[in-house]
Structure formats: C-alpha cells, structure tokens
Amino acid sequence: MKILFVMFLITVFLILLPQKIGDSNIKTNLEEKIEKRIFEIIEDLDNYKIIKQEEQPVDTPKPTVTPTTEWWKYPKEILTTKRSGDDLLVLVNKTYKLPSTYAPSDLVKASNSGIRRGENYYLRNILINDLKNLINDSKQSGADLSIVSGYRSYKTQVDTYNYWLSKNNNDVEYVDTFSARPGHSQHQLGTAIDFSSNEIGDVLGDTFANTKASEWLKTNAYKYGFIISFPKGFESITGYKHESWHYRYIGVENALSLTNKGLILETYLVSLNP
Numbered sequence: 120m121k122i123l124f125v126m127f128l129i130t131v132f133l134i135l136l137p138q139k140i141g142d143s144n145i146k147t148n149l150e151e152k153i154e155k156r157i158f159e160i161i162e163d164l165d166n167y168k169i170i171k172q173e174e175q176p177v178d179t180p181k182p183t184v185t186p187t188t189e190w191w192k193y194p195k196e197i198l199t200t201k202r203s204g205d206d207l208l209v210l211v212n213k214t215y216k217l218p219s220t221y222a223p224s225d226l227v228k229a230s231n232s233g234i235r236r237g238e239n240y241y242l243r244n245i246l247i248n249d250l251k252n253l254i255n256d257s258k259q260s261g262a263d264l265s266i267v268s269g270y271r272s273y274k275t276q277v278d279t280y281n282y283w284l285s286k287n288n289n290d291v292e293y294v295d296t297f298s299a300r301p302g303h304s305q306h307q308l309g310t311a312i313d314f315s316s317n318e319i320g321d322v323l324g325d326t327f328a329n330t331k332a333s334e335w336l337k338t339n340a341y342k343y344g345f346i347i348s349f350p351k352g353f354e355s356i357t358g359y360k361h362e363s364w365h366y367r368y369i370g371v372e373n374a375l376s377l378t379n380k381g382l383i384l385e386t387y388l389v390s391l392n393p
C-alpha cells in the first residue's frame with residue numbers, strides 16, 4: 120500500500136510539474152510584455168514632450184500692424200518682400216517692396232476670363248478660372264463688371280507714379296495717398312485687378328462705389344478668392360485711401376479664412392509674414 124501511495128504521489132507530481140513550469144513561463148512572458156508596454160508608453164510620452172517643446176515658438180513676437188496718423192507716409196526703412204512675388208500671400212505695401220526685376224511667370228490676357236472689357240490687360244493664369252466663375256455669377260445676378268487695370272510692370276509703375284507727380288505739382292505726400300511708388304504696387308504681382316462697370320461707363324474711380332457691381336463684389340468676391348485691398352476706414356493700416364475698385368486674388372481658401380476671421384487683407388498678410 121505504501122509503495123502504491125508513493126507511486127501515486129510521484130505520478131501526481133509528474134502530471135502537475137509541466138503545468139507549473141508552463142504557468143511560470145506564461146507569467147514571465149506576461150510580466151515581460153507588461154513591463155515592455157509600460158516602458159514603451161513612457162518612451163512615447165517622452166518623445167511627445169520633446170516634439171511639443173520643439174513646436175512651441177520661443178520668444179516669437181506676434182506680428183502686429185501699427186496704425187499711423189500720417190497714414191500715407193512711407194517708413195524710413197524700406198524692406199524687400201520676404202516671399203517670392205509668385206507666392207499668393209506675399210506682403211507688398213509701403214514697407215515691403217518687390218524687386219524691380221520681379222515679373223510673374225504665368226501672365227495671360229484677361230480675355231481668357233471672358234471679361235466684357237479690359238481683355239487686353241495681363242493677369243496671372245492662376246486666377247483665371249476663379250475670375251471666370253466670378254464674372255459669370257455676377258452677370259447672373261445682374262451686375263456688369265469690366266477690368267480697367269491688371270498687371271503693371273516695374274517700369275510702368277515708374278511712369279505711372281511720375282505721371283501723377285507731374286499732374287499734382289510734385290506733391291509727393293498727396294500722390295502717396297493713392298499711387299504706389301515703383302515696387303510697392305500689388306499690380307506688379309499680376310493678381311490685383313481694378314474693376315469698373317458699364318453702370319459708370321467703364322471709368323476708374325470713386326463712382327464705382329455706388330454701383331450694383333461694387334455691391335456684388337463686396338458681398339461675393341471672397342468666394343472666388345478675391346479680397347478688397349484698401350477698404351474704407353482702414354487707411355491708417357493700409358496706407359492708401361479707400362479704393363472700392365481694387366481687389367487682389369489670394370486664392371479661395373485664404374479668402375474664406377480671412378473673411379471668417381474678420382480680418383482685412385493687410386492684417387491677414389502681416390499675420391502670415393512674421
């Protein structure tokens with residue numbers, strides 16, 4: 120009996136032994152996995168922190184626009200534009216001027232947009248499709264649009280500015296309220312358009328503000344990527360008197376973003392050109 124009992128104990132031991140070894144193996148594997156996982160999480164968190172720290176700008180001042188009472192004046196220091204002229208978001212104003220050598224590479228005739236008048240002005244090809252849609256939709260709403268100025272080369276700007284000086288007894292301060300000095304005009308970009316309408320006999324100027332075409336543009340132009348450059352009441356920021364006819368193309372996405380943020384073109388471009 121004793122021998123039988125000892126054999127029984129040995130048999131039970133032999134049966135249970137592999138299971139115990141197996142259990143401890145599983146346990147070890149699990150512990151390793153858990154430990155490994157915890158280690159990985161810690162590692163991930165560390166990496167996350169490092170990435171976050173790198174993303175945070177250190178002591179970068181927010182871009183601001185300082186309004187000035189003598190808003191028509193140029194600053195003492197004139198700078199060259201930070202972005203290429205081909206960049207739809209390049210800031211061109213009284214502080215930043217385009218290089219005299221800059222000309223857009225994709226100029227085409229405005230006639231490609233189907234405009235009724237002003238078809239011989241040049242504009243960048245990049246805006247033609249949106250302009251075509253703008254013209255068609257304005258027509259459908261009963262508003263007539265024409266173009267009275269588009270791309271102006273650096274050389275043309277020299278002539279234009281000098282023309283206005285000669286017309287106004289070389290009154291530089293007065294001319295600076297409405298005419299850009301060479302290199303400072305958005306028209307050199309090929310994305311600025313001066314609009315008019317048959318309502319005022321296709322002339323350029325203040326009378327455009329009272330037209331149905333102007334009203335339509337004010338409400339709808341941004342949907343096609345166009346933004347008024349020199350709005351009423353913002354002279355101290357833009358440096359130019361109100362021009363109801365002058366629009367600049369910055370692309371539909373940007374025009375929507377600007378409108379949603381309630382910004383004007385100048386402050387929007389300044390915020391993107393730190």
Ligand SMILES: [Zn+2]
Pocket residue numbers: 268306311312313365366
């Ligand atoms: Zn203009």
